[in-house]
Amino acid sequence: MRYFSLLLLFFIFSFQVFAQNTGTIKGQIKDETEQEAVIGASVFLKGTSMGSTTDVDGNFQINNVPEGTYTLVITYVGYDTKEIPDLKVEVGKILLINTSIVPENQAIGQIEVVGKRETGTTIAVIAEIKEAEQVAVGIGSEQIQKTQDRDAAQVLRRIPGVSLQENRFAIIRGLPQRYNAVMINDIYAPSTEVDTRAFSFDLVPSNMIDRVLIFKSGAGELPGDFAGGAVKIYTKTAPEENFTNISIGYGFRTNTTLEEVQDYQGSKTDFLGFDNGLRRLPTNFPSFISNSLSPAERAKLAHGLTSDLGFATKRILPDVRLSYNMGRRFRVGSWQVANLTAINYGNTHQYYDAEFNNFLLVQPFPPPKSASFVDATYTNFYRLGVLHNWSFVKNADNRIELKTLFNQQSFKQSLIRRGGDIINTVDNENYSQRFEQKSFFGSQLVGKHNIGVKTNFTWVAGFNYTNKSEPDWRRFVTNRRTGATLPDGSPVPFQLSIPGSGNLFDGRYFSKLNEFAYSTSVAFERKLNENTEEKLTPKIRFGLYTELKNRDFKARYFSYLVSPTADPANIQAIKEQPLSQIFRPENVDGINGLTFVEGTSSVDSYDASNLLAAPYASAYIPFKKFSITPGVRLEYNIQEINTLNLSGTPEGARNPILSILPSLNMTYNLTDKSLVRLAYYRSVNRPEFRELAPFIFYDFNLNASITGNSRLKNATIDNADLRWEYYPSASELISLGAFYKNFANPIENYLQNNTGGAGTNNFAYSFGNAVQAQAYGVEAEVRKQFYGSSSKFFQNLGVVANASYLISKVNVGRQVDLGPSVGVVDVDAPENRTLVGQSPYLVNFGLYYNDEDKGWQINALYNVAGPRLFLVGNFNTPSFYENQRHIIDLNIAKTFAEKFELRFTMQDILNQKFRIVQDANLNAKIDGEDGDIKAFRPGSNYFFIFTYKF
Incomplete structure (x- = not known):
């Protein structure tokens, strides 16, 4: 403190x-x-x-x-x-x-000119935070442009109380991503992940953002399913004037650029973010490969898949980023029309060698390793984003906007895991060839109307589509006995490990997720008098939000087995061949070589729907220095999931639940520049589709399998906030706040007993309801400009700093229901622990220097999130923690003749090691007695960006 x-x-x-x-x-x-x-x-x-x-x-x-x-x-x-x-x-x-x-153009006669309030400047964002009736924080496009953060995920970590997990999921106030509600242009954003409820913020390019606001207290008009924050991303709409600009950037990453790596052959359209069909299953492929087919018949089906799974040496080229931005304003009859179009493309690379270890959990500490590997990981990232927005303004009382955002994103990854099982004296060389593509399309049609001078009416119709596909994720294991040699003394060659049956760990995996969401909302606001001061005008609000969401998910996986009639000597010769040859048709014949089998079960697909109807009402009741905003939101939610269990019997869930969610926000104005806020609200947290499905998902990188639980219950959260805010000027802010949250039935992940220990191959997780949890903390923020200084240097200098101190405690209980697939089990773990993903402290600090006369802009940024629980363990296999990383970025920009800008950015200059640590001594912190489960340096990134304004 x-x-x-x-x-x-x-x-x-x-x-x-x-x-x-x-x-x-x-x-x-x-x-x-x-x-x-x-x-x-x-x-x-x-x-x-x-x-x-x-x-x-x-x-x-x-x-x-x-x-x-x-x-x-x-x-x-x-x-x-x-x-x-x-x-x-x-x-x-x-x-x-x-x-x-x-x-403008006043001589055009009777045509009415209507302006739109600026919303993306620092001054406008601070004004919006001050005027808000709820506890809120935010960042605008003006500050985003200074940081040069490339997507919404990196932007969010500049906001008080926010940290990132996996560089794309937001953790707000120490609460995992499941406790955040995300809206894009006031429409719910879909969950982009197969295995959890989360929105991947790296899907939204930063130069398409007008502002991001995070509401930390509830209201009738805000979503009812958040406890961390309701994140509202607003994309840019109408330009102030006609403009066109292009930019091109080239980047260098340490340990990556110009290095030689092992890579596999992809499709010719990978660079656009999608596979052209090279990896997908053939169109004539059966919907299921039955074991009633002969080994030869099944082997013939495998010939339709790519057989050359070898690696080749590749030299990594520099990163490339391109963008094109255009804005136009014009008239069509009596309508003011504006269009904003932004196109972004990125092709970036990352290579690192990651340590990957398992440990024997015996004293003395640190424990000895039971297995140790090095993952040589090369990933090529592709991004293509398009924003296309229109606004149509008839007059000051009628405005219609059409907002469209499309993003295509993918990565192609080659991973070679070299090392060995020390306990069983086996050397391994395992391979993963992965391609994942995501598509996101969101569109909103918005109408804003004034009915007389007292009533505002807003309506929104929205559509979101999300697709996530993993075509042909190839995973193979090769091994040899440690120290074994040939007669000439050279090491014996690695040989392919062939499983006894189809499984998730060896073979080829295909999955596809489609989600469609249809949304509507209507909102009315009525002023109860015509007070000349807006702050003293009482208002009532009511509205309705509806959303229908449909999802279908399908996964299939296949393995290569030994044909029953194969000669063992021939099989031995095949197993010692390189990956580029093993799966050729002559080796996969179903007679004297390998055959092909499908391991897919009935639990590996599901379809689901969610219907939400949420009417709400609230009121703004002002007094001279005090205002109160009571509200209530009713959320009637029908969540349904349909699948089959392992025996083929239908298994699913249908959860119609009505949640009554009251809220109360109070503000007391101490002076014209300072105020105090007090807030209470109740919220819910619902299971995500994937958490309810009994489907098993295997994560090769974490060596973990995850199973759903159809018996999960909704969590209920009571939230309280207290915050003091001081606004010395329109561009300055000091705030200090505290919060408290109490959870009933919080949804947590649990490591299944007797998995992940010494000598086992993988960890197994399920979802369950803990008994109760608490979270509380304090937050501080400062935005300072030194306008009053007699020094020109200090007049151009700005400081943004924020910090959070967070505490949480989960009572997991002594037993937990992990669903029909696992059952009710004893919790072989400490009864109390922190929430997953909660850091005890967060710090952001930024220095911004802007000399408009000389065209110089220099920014130095610092960010750190304290150590946090990464995966929950038990007494047999202790929990994993993610260690803190201190991150420093530096941006330097120079403008020439108001048309050219040259910018140099340095990101993650310190390049500190990313570490996942196992808490061997069970003391709930990282110390010298713990060992690294996974550790690597992601590399520092240096970019030159050239922008030309036409």
């Missing part, structure tokens, strides 16, 4: 010091024709970062302006930019500027 105190004291002191020797500029902006207030106009001092936005009355105020002469610039969409030069600011005095701005 002392770090929070020192941080706040330092910045409060700095606010006071730099507020000396300054003056203030304030005033009001009106429309010159109508003489009405212009709301949301940007007002700033040319050549500086000092500025503000106009409020509902058109008023603005810029504080802490150093003594001197300035030019005031006023911009607003649909209006001509206005500059007022030679404004002299004196120490301790207020300069009053009341002026008006002129609509």
Whole structure:
């Protein structure tokens, strides 16, 4: 806690010091024709970062302006930019500027010009946070552009209380990704993962984002199924002016670029993010290969698959990123029309050697290794993203928007695992050839209408489609006896390990997931009087959100077995051949060689649906310095999943549940610049489709299998928040908050007893309901600009810092129901532990230097998330923890002639080791007595990016 105190004291002191020797500029902006207030106009001092936005009355105020002469610039969409030069600011005095701005093309007669409030600037985001009735944090496109984060996942880690898992899933307030609700343009985002409820934030390119807001307290109009945060991503909509720009970037990653690696042959369209059919099952392939077919008949079916599974040496080229952005504004009759199009492409690479170990859990610690491997891992990532948005504005009372986002993303991975089983004295050389592709398409049609002066009506119709496919994931094991030699003294060759039956661990795996989601929402807001001050106007709100989601998932897997009639000598010769030859047709004949078998069972596919109907109502009740926002949301949810168990008997779940979710947000304004918030809300957490399905998923990289549980129950969470906020100026913020959460029946993963120990090959996990959990913590944030400094350097300098201290405790109980496949089992683990994914502390710090006169921009960024529980273990196989990594990024940009920009970015400069550690001594922390289960250095990334503005 002392770090929070020192941080706040330092910045409060700095606010006071730099507020000396300054003056203030304030005033009001009106429309010159109508003489009405212009709301949301940007007002700033040319050549500086000092500025503000106009409020509902058109008023603005810029504080802490150093003594001197300035030019005031006023911009607003649909209006001509206005500059007022030679404004002299004196120490301790207020300069009053009341002026008006002129609509563009005013001579066009009766056509009404309608502007749109800027929402992506730092000033606009801070204003939105201040005006919000809930506890909220956020980041806008202006700050995102400075960080050069390439996707929404990297953007999120700059926000208070947020960390990442696997560089793509958000953990908010220490709660796993399952406790987050994600919306894109106010429509639920789908779960992108097969085995858990999670949205992969790396699907959304950062340059398509207008702003990201995270609501940490509930409300009637917010989703009811979150406890960490409700993440709202808003994509860019309408440009302020016509523009076109292109950018190209080339990158170098340490330990990767220009290195020689082993890779396998992919399809000719891999670079576009999808397989052209090379890896898929043939169209004439049977829906199931029955064992009633003869070995020769089954072997013939295998000939339709690629037989050359060998590796070849490849030199890795530099990373490439391309983008094209265009915005247009024009008129069609009496309509203002705007279009924004953004296209992004990335082709990047990563190579590392990862340690992979198992341990004998005996004293003394650290324990000796039972198995040790090195995973030579090469991954080629491909991304193609398109944003295409339209807005149609009739007048100030009617606006229609069409927002479309498409993303195609894939990776092609070659993994060679070399090492050995020390206990059984066996050397291994195992292989994985993997290609995974994801498609995401989301579209929303939005209407915003004012009915008179008191009523607002908004409607949204949305459609989302998600596809995830893994065509032909090949996994094979080769081994030899440790130390065994040939007569000439050379090591015996590795030979293919052929299983006795079809299984998930050896062979070829195919899976495909499709999910369709259809959403609608309507929202009404009614003002109960016409108070000239928006903050003192009481309001009532009510609305309805509906969503129908359908998912189907299918997986198939195949193995190569020894033909019953094969000559053992011939089989031995085949097993010693290289992977490029073993599976040739002459070796897979079903007679004297190998045959082909399908191991797929009835549990390896499922279809599911979810229907959500959520009416809500809330009210905004203001007083002079105090406001209260009560609300209630009813969520009627029907979740249904259909599958078969191992015996072929139908097994599934149908869970119609009505949840009544009250909320209460209160705000007390201490002064015009500071306030206190207090909030309570109840929320739910539902099982995801995959968690309910008895399907078994095998993760080669973690050497773990995961099974669903159709008997999972909903979790219920009671949440409380307290936060103090201080806004020294329109672009500055200090906040300090605390929260508490109580969970009933939280859904957790459990390591099945007697798996993952010494001498076993893999870990086995299931899902179950714990008894109860608690989470609480404190958060602090500071955004500081040194406008009041007499130094030009400090005037261009900004600081963003935030930190969180988090604590959680889960009571797992002594028994847990892991579903029909596993049953009710004793919990062979400590009865209390932390939540999975919860770091005890999070710290973000950023220095932003921006000299607009000279065109220089320099940013230094730091991020760390403390050690956290990665996978839950038991007494036989202790839990895994992910160690902290200190990450430092540096960005340098120079603008030339207002058209060219050259940017150099350095990401993860420290390149600290990523470590998954097994808690051998069961003390719930990482220390010298624990061993690395997996460890590698991901590499530092250096990029040159050139941008040209037409």
